[in-house]
Amino acid sequence: MARKSIVLINTGDGKGKSSSAFGVMGRAWARGWTVGVVQFVKGGKWKIGEKKLAEHLDIEWHTLGDGFTWESTDMDETIAKGRHAWEVANEKLASGDYDLLILDELTYTMKYEWVEVAEVVAGIENRNPKTNVMITGRGAPQELIDVADTVTEMVKVKHAYDQGIKAMKGIEF
DSSP states (O other): OOOOOOEEEEESSSSOHHHHHHHHHHHHHHTTOOEEEEESSOOTTOOOHHHHHHHHHTOEEEEOOOSOGGGOSOHHHHHHHHHHHHHHHHHHHHHSOOSEEEEETTHHHHHTTSSOHHHHHHHHHTSOTTOEEEEEOSSOOHHHHHHOSEEEEOOOSOOGGGGTOOOOTTTTO
8 A cells, every 4th residue: 555644854953843844733734634743852841832823723732851951950851751752652653543743853862862763763664654744853863864755954044042042932932
């Protein structure tokens, strides 16, 4: 049977990886698709606009991370949460319950070696045939890129943060 879904990756050091994915989230919802989101890094203390939008649209959203690693006070807990997020995502990939599953900042679980790249690749390859997958995060490993259908690398040309401008509500979150 031919696969009826695709895998998209937004990677690179430029801004807009997650923002683009959440644009696709809105487009998919508007087409009547069942959409789910699993966030791998941002913790529950982050009050992000996209989650508020997802709640308004009744889109399933799981914020399972522990925040940025440099903010962690217990790396064992941070790693455990990253592994748990992958386990949740992997179940959702196989379930057949979603037309689109967004795995926001998934690449960091592999970069920090919380989850083996081969395990993630197997989960993506063995997903339900109807489930399209959108993956975000810097440094997507080549093995993941190889199984993707569309890969976009965001390139930073200039960023406000480099000028001392902090992340802004409504722009970055």
